[in-house]
Amino acid sequence: MPFYQLPRHVPLDPVALLSFRRLIALLPLALGLFLASAAHAGERVVLQLRHTHQFQFAGYYAALEKGYYRDAGLEVQILEGAGRDVPEREVLEGRAQFGIGSSALLLSRMAGKPVVVLGVVFQHSPYAIAMRRYGEQPDLRRLAGGRIMLGRLDDDLKRPNEVVAYLRREGIVPEQLQRLEHSYDPMDLVHGRVDAMLVYTTNEPDYLDRAGFAYDLYNPRAAGIDFYGDNLFTSEQEVQDHPERVKQFRAASLRGWQYAMSHPEEMADLILAKYSRRHDRQHLLHEARQMVPLVQPVLVEMGYMNPARWQHIASVYTTLGLLAPGASFDGFLYNADAAMDLPWLYRILAGVGLLVLVGAVVHVLLLARERRRAADAIRAGEERFRTMFEASPMGIALIDAASGAFTDVNPRYREIAGRSAEAFAQHTWPDFMHPDDVGVWRSEMQRLMSGAVREFRTTIRLIRADGSTVWVEASVVPLAPPRGGPRMKLCMIEDVTDQKENEALIWQQANFDTLTQLPNRRMFLDRLQHDIVKSRRDGSRIAILFIDLDHFKEVNDTLGHQQGDVLLVDAARRIAACVRESDTVARLGGDEFTVILTELTETRCVDGIAQNIIDSLLAPFQLGQEQAFVSASIGITLYPDDAVSVGDLLKHADQAMYVAKGAGRNRFSYFTPALQVAAQNRMRLTNDLRSAVKGDQLKLYFQPIVHLKTGRVVKAEALLRWQHPQRGLVSPLEFIPLAESSGLIVDIGQWVFNEAVRWVQRWRRDIHPEFQVSLNQSPVEFQREGGSYDVWLRTLREMDMPGQAIVVEITEGLLLDASTMVTDKLLQLRDGGIQVALDDFGTGYSSLSYLNKFDIDYLKIDRSFVSNLAPESSDMALSEAIIVMAHKLGLHVIAEGVETASQRDLLAAANCDFGQGYLFGKPIPAEEFDAFLADRLAIG
The missing domain is CATH 1.10.30 (DNA Binding (I), subunit A)
Incomplete structure (x- = not known):
């Protein structure tokens, strides 16, 4: 106490x-x-907990593990709880002798249930309401009409009663709230599925803090509603039949709690080792720290119960209509001196009388x-x-209620406040406070002294003697004045500066980009929603600019990511300089920025701002000793002209930005309804493509590849076609990009492989034992994380086919930016015997280095060179150079787009190995190509 x-x-x-x-x-x-003889040695009893094992019940683990129960002659089994009413039911039905319950035990007693409270562990209830932070000034009334989790939906809103009473005292009728089934998952609040939820202040806030979520806690004690928390209880039957056992169990349990609160780290390790690993050590220690002000092990005797506090709880129940006024709860509170049964009492009284x-x-x-x-x-x-x-590890001071003068201050209080004992003797408590907090403090003190609240807790700032500021959590309790003496207040403070700084840092990291210090996506969406509400109110317009830096990837690839970060910081500064301070510039990620232009009475100024941003970004970026040049593509959408929701506005701005990129970059484009129509067409075609994979709408065509010296068809390229049921034959140029962006390219690629292997097995058997089929691989498919050719190689082994039956065609760009993942896949192809062809050679970033670095088997001369072949022409010279170079490196050459006999002859004269084009055959379905090969075999 x-x-x-x-x-x-x-x-x-x-x-x-x-x-x-x-x-x-x-x-x-x-x-x-x-x-x-009254002692019971080795008796087995059961303690039923309210919830699962955690630090909330550490005292009972300590009593068991330290032998306190054993010393009392008890063998105790501690059971986890699976519901709020489980302890009460188990104790009253005799399956457990002791249980842990809340202050609602008083209601059960008043309802005629013979429960007896043995002692209070939590001097204050840990129940509170956690609500998303909406501004600098917390206001619980914002919850009115919102979504909240208070407990089970079949709950009659009577438990936890202190929270219900708190809501009503703040003018919020719980029945008007949108109640949801309590998931007991703090992430539902973080992800916006609810606006507020009932929490246990000892543990759930830890998960919210770890998620970087900004929230406010609303505690019923702020409204003068101060309930007890966890209470150790038993039944009247147990007290009557086993008074000594009850007494010994209570004493051992409270002794265990004294040990647990003094050794939190040891208890955390014990819980992890013997009871539960649901929570990590950091969480258990957090719970232990939060329990200190609730249990008050230094200031209050463990297990202490104040009848006046129970009367206060009863009065709150009365206001809720749960108890009649003046209800008596005689026999509810345990009295160790009166716990013995009557026969023993008579014996003792007789002995005393003698x-x-x-x-x-x-x-x-x-x-x-x-x-x-x-x-x-x-x-x-x-x-x-x-x-x-x-x-005491907590700062404690006694303050004169009338004058505010300090009458006694312990060393920890002086240390936290950064003041000497002489300073406290010469000043009153407001003298050390931050000026902005004095008004709030005085208001709370007036409520306390008027009796409106029994105590209050708040967070304030103190100014130290050196001018620095320290955040403290202060609790103030009025003391009963001695006879004829002055009224005093007990003020206890804890230094929470680190916690406040961490909260500020977490909020900064959660809402601002760490590189550019611009608002991030989360803050951007919040501001945009706020600006839309304001725009709707005053009838103005909003413009959203979606900015993407052109060619930024080349800066990262050539100068490194560190220099790329320098460029992004400078780009952020330039964009911000082009708009007003009232506008918002945010970085959504990578090289994407957004701008919100607010309070627009006319939209003509948007063109000028967008062009200023483009011009600003065109200036060279000085990156150390190097200079970099980028441009910007900007998509613009207007509220409410183009859309009224945040999601649609961003989607339309993104569509407009891609139009600007497609038009040549370094420009801006406004959203138009036609862009939305095109996007919807792409979406519908993507959905149809999903059905095509499963609906047998994809077809495999083959085009012959001819050996130029012999004229024999020894290879073929597999080409994918889509026979749409309504649109007919859809061009690969149209549906392959959709397959890549949607991820369907992986399933499609596997289907193409399976079909190609089935046909090449037949042609190697019937046409030529070394017949090969070439498969085109998308860069997206080749570079996907975690992908490998294990399935392909296993399929070839199961079909008794060598890897040389397949050639994988890739583009030059894939090798230009070859990562370790790309290199590993090329090595896997080589080890499996699958050959690699480099498609469209000569049209990209051709480099001899990667021809020497990677295992390439074929070069395919692009059709742009072949189409203009003529003796003594530059295209002929380039083709001859490619052929000679390839042969020197041990590579074979395939010429694409051969359409005339003259082209074939020139290539053959230049020692080109293979030809492919309409001269030899167009791409045709697999069945027709099979007949084509059979005819050539019969002729040849």
């Missing part, structure tokens, strides 16, 4: 009390034997000496409390 408040017992003369105890020690041996005469004589003889001992005990108690006061 607090050292400033004595328990409410019948007052006794301390000398008489000590004398009486001495007389009890002189009882006959028989009486001692009677008492000894010795009363002897006691009277001894009492007179020892009275003087006991008075001296009592005085010594009082002095020792004062010294003990003074030691606790001085050594």
Whole structure:
């Protein structure tokens, strides 16, 4: 209990009390034997918890593991709870002897259930409401009409009653809230599925903090509603049948709690080792720290119950209509002195009666000496409390309620406030506060002194002597004044500066880009929603500019990501310089920026701002010793002209930006309805493509590849076609990009492989034993994370086919930006015997280095060279150079787009190995190509 408040017992003369105890020690041996026989050794009892194992029940684990229960002659089994009412039901039905319950036990007692509270562990209830932070000033009334999780939907809104009473006291009727089934998952609040939820302040806020979520906690104590939290309880039957067992169990449990609160790290390790690993060590220690102000192990005797507090709880229940006024709860609170059954009580009274005469004589003889001992005990108690006061890890001060002067301050309070003892003697409590917090503090103090609240807790700033600021969490409690003495207040403070700074850092990281310090996507969406509401109110317009830097990837690839970051910071600065301070510039990620132009009465100015941004970004970027040049493509959409929702506005701005890129970059484009129509067509075609993969609409065509010297068809290229049921034959140029962007390209590529292997197996058997089929691979398919050719190689082995039956065609760009993943896949192809062809050679970033670095088997001369072949022409010279170079490197050459006999002859004369084109055959379905090969075999 607090050292400033004595328990409410019948007052006794301390000398008489000590004398009486001495007389009890002189009882006959028989009486001692009677008492000894009452002990129950090795009795098995069950303790039913409210929830699953966690630090909330650490005291009981300590009592078990440290042997306190064993020393009391008890063998205790601790069971996890699976529901709120489980402990009460298990105890009353006799399956458990003891349980843990909330203050709602009082309602059960008033309903006729014989429950008895043995002791209070949580002096304050941990229940609170967590709500998304909407501004600098918390306001619970914003919750009115919102979505909230208060518990199970079949709950009658009577538990936890302190929260319901709190809502009503703040003017919020719980029945008007949009109640949702409680998931007990803090992520539902983080992801916006609810606006607020009931939380246990000892643990759920830790998950919200880890997620970087900004929230406010609303505690019923702020409205003067102060319930007890966890209570150890039993049944009347248990107290009547086993009074000594109840007494021993209670004492051992409270002793365990004293140990647990003094050794939090040891208990966290014990819970992880023997009870549960649902929570990590950091979370358990967080829970332990949050329990300190709720349990108050330093200031309050463990298990202490104040009948006045229970009367306060009963009055709250009365306001909720759950109890009749003036309800009596006699027998609800456990009294250890009255816990024995009547037979034992009669025996003890008889023994005492026999010795009363002897006691009277001894009492007179020892009275003087006991008075001296009592005085010594009082002095020792004062010294003990003074030691606790001085050594407390929490700052504690006694303040005169009338003048505000400090009457006593412990060292920790002076250390936190950064002031000397002389400074406290010369100043009052408002003198050390930050000026912005004084008004709030005075208002709370007036409510406290008027009796509107029993105590209050708030977070304020103190100014230290060196001018620095420290954040403290302060709790103030009025003290009962001594007879004729001044009214005092007890003020306790804890340094929460690190916590506040961490919260500020987490909020900064959650809402601002760490590189450019611009608002990130989350803050951008929040501001845009706010600006839309304001625009709707005043009738103005909003413009959203979606900015993408052109050619930024080349800067990263050539100069490195560090220099790329320097460019992004400078680009952010330039964009911000082109708009007003009231406008928002945000970085969504990578090289994408957005701008919100607000309060537009006309839209003509948007063109000028967009062009200024483009011109600003065209200036060279100085990156160390190098210069980089980029441009910008900007998509623009207007509110409310183009859309009214945030999602549609961003989607339309993105579509307009891609139009600007497609038109040549370095320009801006406004959204038009035609862009939306095109996007919808792409979406519908993508959906149809999903059905095509499963609906047998994809067809494989083959085009022959001819050996130029012999004229034999020894290879073929597999080409994909889509026979749409309504649109007919869809060009690969149209549906392949959709397949790449949607991820369907992976399934399509596997289907093409399976079909090609099935046909090449047949042609190697019937046409030529070394017949090959070439497959085109999309860069997206080739570069996908985690993809490999294990399935392909396993399929070839199962069909008894060599890897040389397949040639994979890739583009030059894939090798130009070859990562380790690309290199590993090329090595896997080589090890599996699958050959690689480099398609469209000569049209991209051709480099001899990657021809030497990677295992390439074929070069395919692009049709743009072949179409203009003529003797002595530059295209002929380039083709001859490619052929000679390839042969020197051990590569074979395939010429694409051969359409005339003259082209074939020129290529053959230049020693080109293979030809492919309409001269030899167009792409035709697989069945027709099979017949084509059979005819050529019959002729040849």
